Amino acid sequence: MVLDCGIFKIFRLRKRAETQATSAQDTQAKHVTTPKAETKVKVNRRQALISKSLSIAGFILSRRGGEETSIEETSIDEDDGEEELQVVRDKEIKDCERKMEAKRNELTAINDRKRQLDSERRDLQNQACILLREFKARDKDMGASIEAYSKACHLQFSAILFKKLPLELRRLVYDAILADLPTKLINLEKGKEHPLIKTLPQNLLQHPCVLPSYVGLSVSREFVERIYESCTFRTKSLSIASWFLRTDIFNLDVIPKLHIRHLLVNVYSEDQSRDFFTALPVLMPKQASYLQKFMNIKKSQGFKLTFLLLSANSKQNTRNLLLALGSWVYRFRKLGMEVRVCKWVDGWGEESTAIGRDFTAAFKEDVTASRTRIETFVNWSEIAVDRRPKDVLWQNTPLT
Incomplete structure (x- = not known):
């Protein structure tokens, strides 16, 4: 906005200077019959002064417009950086929430699996206790049978040993x-x-x-x-x-x-x-x-x-x-x-x-x-x- 105003002012001053120069040439053309050296020198001096003033004004306006433009661009860049940072933060938060939700689901699945394994373990323990009681009962019966058979064999062998060997x-x-x-x-x-x-x-x-x-x-x-x-x-x-x-x-x-x-x-x-x-x-x-x-x-x-x-x-x-x-x-x-x-x-x-x-x-x-x-x-x-x-x-x- 400021830059446009400065350009418009420069354009208007240049237009005025051109108009004055044209008017001076027309006046000189009208009075060709009566040219005077002093008048011509004054016109040239005035044109040079106007051109110099226009150059100085254009330089000043260009400096002001550049500073204001840089400030505005800086403010625009800062606003754009904050918006981009906010977007990145929002994205990271969404990613964390998504990961936490995945971990919750995984933990829930692990707990369910643990409860299932505990239930299976208890069932196996109960089955093992039942089998152990059955094994002890059979082992007791078998041990008694083996002991009786072993005693009979030992007694028979020792009797032969005692009778046959000196x-x-x-x-x-x-x-x-x-x-x-x-x-x-x-x-x-x-x-x-x-x-x-x-x-x-x-x-x-x-x-x-x-x-x-x-x-x-x-x-x-x-x-x-x-x-x-x-x-x-x-x-x-x-x-x-x-x-x-x-x-x-x-x-x-x-x-x-x-x-x-x-x-x-x-x-x-x-x-x-x-x-x-x-x-x-x-x-x-x-x-x-x-x-x-x-x-x-x-x-x-x-x-x-x-x-x-x-x-x-x-x-x-x-x-x-x-x-x-x-x-x-x-x-x-x-x-x-x-x-x-x-x-x-x-x-x-x-x-x-x-x-x-x-x-x-x-x-x-x-x-x-x-x-x-x-x-x-x-x-x-x-x-x-x-x-x-x-x-x-x-x-x-x-x-x-």
Whole structure:
């Protein structure tokens, strides 16, 4: 609008200047007969002044029109940018709403599927419970049938075994069965509620060969006797050892002291309340009574009795324990027993088949000579093997 007005003004001024120039030429033509130099100069000056004024006016108007035009264009651009931004925002909002609606529909579908799966799971659980009850009932019936059939087969086979094979061959069969045991060293521990709970491994107490209902009374007795003859039994105190020797654990009228061949007894030096040895070179009366019961063991010929010294970390404790055991070692030997005296090696653990330091060679001669050898053994126990005297027969040997 402003630009149009400026152009119109310029056009009108130019038109006026042209009209004045034409009038001046007509006047000059009329007065040709009387030309004057001064009048002509004035007309030319006036035309030049008008042209200059028109140029200045046109320049000023063009500047004003350009500024106003740029301002108007800027305002137009700003209005157009806001409109475009609003359009973009509206489009983004619509897209977000559309995506949210899609997510809602998807979540609804997932919840419906979850409820369907939960319903199917409950139905399957109910069916599984029904099948499990049926399976247990059938398994119970089948187990009873299998047990009866197995007992009958075992009884028939064991009867043939006991009748056809001599005792030597039957013992070989028992040894092959006992070879499946994890260890031949059985730790004895009296249970808190019942003496049989922790005395022997559960897999041994529940073995079919020790049950008369499977193999018969004669075979089960022979198998239990072979257990006592082939395994090493380790006791933590002399009282438990004494209890074990006179207790019929399997209820088969088999007394361990009549058949046991290897007994390992832990010997302590500090604790007197648990019926262990004291640190004195003599035995207390109650402790000596436990050793006295070992002399009642039947079949003493070939019986192995191992004393494992524990808590004898100092030379003094070791010497006292060896001196206290000296007289009993010789008494057991007179009965035909094989007696060993070993010291537990640190780091192997009490429950393992540890390698013991064998002090048995210190008791070769009589009691008087053994005292000197015990002193020699104790003094040289911590010395390297290559520096020990040749008469010190020191060696590390397995306990079983």
